[in-house]
Amino acid sequence: MADKVRRVEYYYVPVPDKPGEGLKVLSALKNAGVLFLAIHAFPTGGGRAQLDLVPEDAKKFKQAAQAAGFTPTGPKWAFLITGDDRVGAAAEHGKKLADARVNVTAASALSAGSGRYGMIVWVAPADYEKAAAALGA
Numbered sequence: 546m547a548d549k550v551r552r553v554e555y556y557y558v559p560v561p562d563k564p565g566e567g568l569k570v571l572s573a574l575k576n577a578g579v580l581f582l583a584i585h586a587f588p589t590g591g592g593r594a595q596l597d598l599v600p601e602d603a604k605k606f607k608q609a610a611q612a613a614g615f616t617p618t619g620p621k622w623a624f625l626i627t628g629d630d631r632v633g634a635a636a637e638h639g640k641k642l643a644d645a646r647v648n649v650t651a652a653s654a655l656s657a658g659s660g661r662y663g664m665i666v667w668v669a670p671a672d673y674e675k676a677a678a679a680l681g682a
Contacts, residue, residue, distance in 0.1 A: 548628030556619030577609030630662040645679035
C-alpha cells in the first residue's frame with residue numbers, strides 16, 4: 546500500500562525544562578479528551594523546552610488549552626507520513642524533498658509496530674507548498 550502524506554497543523558507550547566512540566570500540559574489535554582497524531586518535545590536552551598503538539602481535532606485542542614490556562618502558538622504546518630514499514634521509507638520521502646530543493650527543518654520517524662511506520666516532517670513556511678507538491682500532499 547502507498548504511504549499516506551497528510552498536511553497537519555501543529556501548535557507549540559514552551560515549558561520549563563524540568564521534570565513534570567510537559568506532563569502538566571499533556572495531562573490537562575488528556576483530561577479534556579484531546580487525541581494527538583504526534584507529539585515532539587525538545588530543549589530550547591536557557592532552562593526551557595518546547596512541546597510540538599499535532600492534534601487530531603484542532604478546535605477541540607484550542608478549547609482545551611484555553612480552559613487549562615495556557616496559550617499555544619500556532620497553527621504552524623508540517624507533514625505526517627504513515628505507511629507500511631520498510632527499509633528506506635524515510636529516505637524515499639527525503640529524496641522527494643531534496644529533488645524539489647526543499648530543506649527539511651526537522652523530522653522524526655519511528656516504527657509503529659504491526660509493520661507500520663510514521664514520520665513527521667517540518668519545512669520552512671516559505672517551502673511548504675513546494676514540499677506538499679513534492680510529497681503529493
